[in-house]
Amino acid sequence: MPTSIPSAVNTPQDQSALPIAAASTSAARPEHVVDGKIMIVDHEPVNVLVAKKHLQAAGYSNFETTVDTANALQSIIAAGPDVLLLDVNMPNANGIDILRELRNRPEFRHLPVLILTANDDASVKLSCLELGATDFLIKPVDPMELAPRVRNALQNKSYQDQLQHHTEDLEETIQQRTADLERSRREVIYCLARAAELRDNDTGNHVIRVGRFAGLIAGQLGLPDWYVEDIELAAQLHDVGKIAVPDAILLKPGRLMPSEFAVIQTHVKLGHQIIKPHTINDGSSRRRSTYEECPIERDSGSLMRLAASITQTHHEKFDGSGYPLGLAGEDIPLEGRITAVADVYDALASERPYKKPMPREKCFSILRESRGTHFDPNVLDAFFAALPEILKVQAEYRDHYQNEAPPESTNAPESTSE
Template sequence: MTTTVQPTFPVTHQSAQGLPVPEVNAPLVLNSQVPIGRVEHHARSESVPRGRIMIVDDESTNVEVAKRLLSIAGHDDFVTTTDSTRAINLLHTAEPDVVLLDINMPHVDGISILSQIRSVPKFRQLPVLILTANSHSEIKLRCLELGATDFLLKPIDPMELAPRVRNALQSKQYRDTLVKYTQNLENIVRKRTKQLEDTRRDAIHCLARAAELRDNDTGNHVIRVGRYAGIVARQLELSEDFISDLELAAQLHDVGKIAIPDSILLKPGKLEPEEYEVIQQHVRHGRQIIQPYVGREADTMRGHVRAGAEILSDDNSLMRLAASIAQTHHEKFDGTGYPIGLAGEDIPIEGRITAVADVYDALSSERPYKKAMPREKCFRIMEDGRGSHFDPVVLDAFFRGASEIVRVQVEFAD
């Protein structure tokens, strides 16, 4: 039986991190260690994971010995360098599955290379096996803190190298499999979410179109109001997600008109007071249409409209937004609006925005009981409502977006 003695090396300089590094590099293995034949016979009986192995060592002999030992174990994909200054560039071009990294190298030491490897996001989980003759505990601790996968002291037992590399490759393969599975799952979730979103938007378009057909003189009114609301919200620098939902939800602002009798909704002349009270109820009807069923109604309907209930769920931010708009777009900033008489910022921002958009479109569009007003006159009437009908901040945002408002008005003219 041969006894292997761990050689020691004098410390004469420090690494870039100020840690002690031995003066000379050590051989990867000692000639007196386990014969290659035994390693070959042992390794060939084991399953060998596929993967590219990168070896960085300034001693070409060490590189060749490592390649030979790993080749005997069944590995055949190698990329190597004895120039530590090329290590990082080679890492990016070769994209190995595991790295065998020496510590004591001229120009750039292994600790610096390890630190650079871990600074690159795609290499943060790359297995890095440290091969060094330096037995100082602070060196080992620093390497482990930087994310070294394993730490082998030279000269190593040839029977250890292949199993350590094999374990590192298997760990990486397992991690890669999990990453791929996660990515595929995320893609499926995104696809299903988009399908649900498309279904939800289709439902909103159908509801908006139904309300429009009940009041066929409004033409593209609901589309214009949605676009106007989006323009105003963008001028207010609200989030893009909110703006996207607002443009769609605002199209349902008059969906409650579905419940208004034709004799009142389509009356060409001035409404009587009691008829106007009926018209005012469209905001309540709108919220009831958009909100989900409650109580026993929900129990009755849930069985055969589960998909619809999910789309129109109160947990759905888009539908909550639409319900809020349907109920509050006739509130006035000074509290004289309906149905509740909210005032100021008690009126949700979506209601204040849609109020401006809806009134401008009503003024600038033709109705059975009036002609469309000129643009400048519409703007004057809007300005007269500052602080009474309209939130001044929202009105200012409307005027800042006037050029876009006009473009939408022309594009979606009746």
């Protein structure tokens, strides 16, 4: 005959085996029973059964139990309870250690844990409470007290879960709205860039290529991903100031007079005013790049600051002979130095209705000859390091009147330091 589990009666020999008080058949059922999974961890099977009986009498039915204290932590993790009833002094495991490990796991930081123990040492209670125990009950536990405490813990867990789900929904909504706004902003920026380019009898692909080239160069320089993404778009606005240049000069088929070329040069200042109209247009305001101002992460205005900087500084030269500010070396913002290389290469290598593309090797030669004078040597090295990808972009976004690529080799020059 199998040994039956002793009933919960108050006899002297049962008191040591049953530190949880006997259940009262007349215990009142709470008006509201909160749904949730209750897990009981105790090395004494009879303690588990008695605690479960008390809570069943209060209306609870979803239980996970274990007396395998050596594997208690794994059982708790697998069960994912809504409230945990945990003993402290157990063989092969310590309830305090289990509680500490649970609190180190993000998914269990807010799990209600009720400590049920016969150990009334104040230091044990303090240790449990400092680790985030929800409640601390000394055995034998009054069943009239146990059920309300479990109910309160489940209510708090339910509120916490609702708040967490609401927070996650809000975050998802915000992320979606932010992505929609970012997508719309980028589409508007591209339309503005394309509109400016089409005024110059171009197809609009020039601005795409320059943006892609700039992103590839920035990537080779090891700049953050956000900066690579932003400069790829911002560089497309490099010539947006053409919108404000008179047609008679912008579309003139012949050679420009010095006075007309001076008007063309104003497109950099005009572009800066279009994108960032409230910025004082002086040299000191443009001597730091957007990346240097915000090296860790971007903010809501970093893209337009980057574009404004590019429009004003992409015609500066490394030796100080460029325009409009005459900046030199690293006083030229990095985005300006990057876009200068991208813009000049595309202008040299691309076909226009009024000119044929320059052979690639000739383009490379011109870039190398301008190393340290027109172009930042480090940026130029990054350009050549990214050359295979740059040539792919060039082929993908070929202008509609450009039927085939120039016949020269697509290999990068052996040296870019000449």
